Amino acid sequence: MGGRIEIKICGLTDVDSVDAAVAADADWLGAVFFPPSPRAVTAEDAAELFDALPETVGTVGLFVDPDDALLDHVLNTVRLDMIQLHGQESPDRIDWIRQEYAVPVMKALGVAEAADLQRARDYADHADRLLLDARPPEGADRPGGHARAFDWSVLTGWAAPLPWMLAGGLTPESVGEALRVTGAPAVDVSSGVESTRGKKDPALIARFCAAVRAAEGSQRS
Numbered sequence: 615m616g617g618r619i620e621i622k623i624c625g626l627t628d629v630d631s632v633d634a635a636v637a638a639d640a641d642w643l644g645a646v647f648f649p650p651s652p653r654a655v656t657a658e659d660a661a662e663l664f665d666a667l668p669e670t671v672g673t674v675g676l677f678v679d680p681d682d683a684l685l686d687h688v689l690n691t692v693r694l695d696m697i698q699l700h701g702q703e704s705p706d707r708i709d710w711i712r713q714e715y716a717v718p719v720m721k722a723l724g725v726a727e728a729a730d731l732q733r734a735r736d737y738a739d740h741a742d743r744l745l746l747d748a749r750p751p752e753g754a755d756r757p758g759g760h761a762r763a764f765d766w767s768v769l770t771g772w773a774a775p776l777p778w779m780l781a782g783g784l785t786p787e788s789v790g791e792a793l794r795v796t797g798a799p800a801v802d803v804s805s806g807v808e809s810t811r812g813k814k815d816p817a818l819i820a821r822f823c824a825a826v827r828a829a830e831g832s833q834r835s
C-alpha cells in the first residue's frame with residue numbers, strides 16, 4: 615500500500631518560495647488568479663514564476679468563477695498544467711472549460727460534514743480531480759486559503775469518484791496525521807507554509823514536504 619503522495623503548494627508569489635517547493639520535490643505549484651486573495655498574482659507575475667520550471671513540476675492556476683476573458687488571458691500567458699476552480703462552477707461550465715482550453719480541471723468542494731461529500735458525484739463525469747477543502751468561514755472574502763481544517767473522519771468509508779487532494783489547514787505538524795486518518799493520495803497547503811498571511815516561508819515548505827515523504831515512508835513499512 616502507499617504510492618507517492620502528491621504535494622501541491624498553493625498561493626506562490628515569489629521566486630524563493632517557488633525554488634524551495636521545487637527543491638523539496640513538490641509535485642504541483644499553485645498560483646492564485648483571484649484579486650481579493652492576499653496571494654493573488656497577475657498572469658504576468660505567474661509567467662515569471664513558472665515559465666522556467668522543470669517539466670516534471672506541474673503548475674496549477676486557481677480561479678473563482680472565472681469569466682472567459684480571464685481564462686483566455688491567463689492560459690495564453692502562463693504554462694498551466696491544471697486549472698483549479700474554487701467557486702460555484704457547474705458541471706456544464708467545467709465541461710466547457712476543459713473542452714476550450716484542453717487543460718485538466720480540479721474542482722474544489724467545501725467540506726464541513728459527510729453530507730458535503732455527496733456533491734463529489736455531481737462532478738464525477740466532468741472534472742479530472744477533486745480538491746476537498748474546508749468550507750470557508752461565513753462571510754469570507756474568498757472561498758479558500760483560510761487555514762481551516764475540517765473533520766477528516768468524515769472521509770472514513772468515502773469512495774472517491776475521482777482522484778482527489780486533501781486541503782484545509784494542513785501544516786508540517788498535522789499533515790502526517792491527516793494522511794494517516796484519510797489515506798489521501800495528495801495534499802494541498804497554503805497558510806501552513808506561510809510566515810505571515812500571503813508570504814510563503816521556504817523553510818516551512820521544506821518541512822511540510824519532508825513530513826509528507828516521512829508519512830509516505832511509514833505507509834510503505
Ligand SMILES: O=C(O)c1ccccc1NCC(=O)[C@H](O)[C@H](O)COP(=O)(O)O
Pocket residue numbers: 624625646648651652653676678700747756757758759760761762781782783784802803804805806
Ligand atoms: O489561497 C487563497 O487565498 C485562495 C483564495 C481564493 C480561493 C482559493 C484559495 N485557496 C485555495 C487553495 O487551494 C488553498 O491551498 C486551500 O484552500 C488550502 O488553504 P490553507 O487552508 O490555507 O492551507
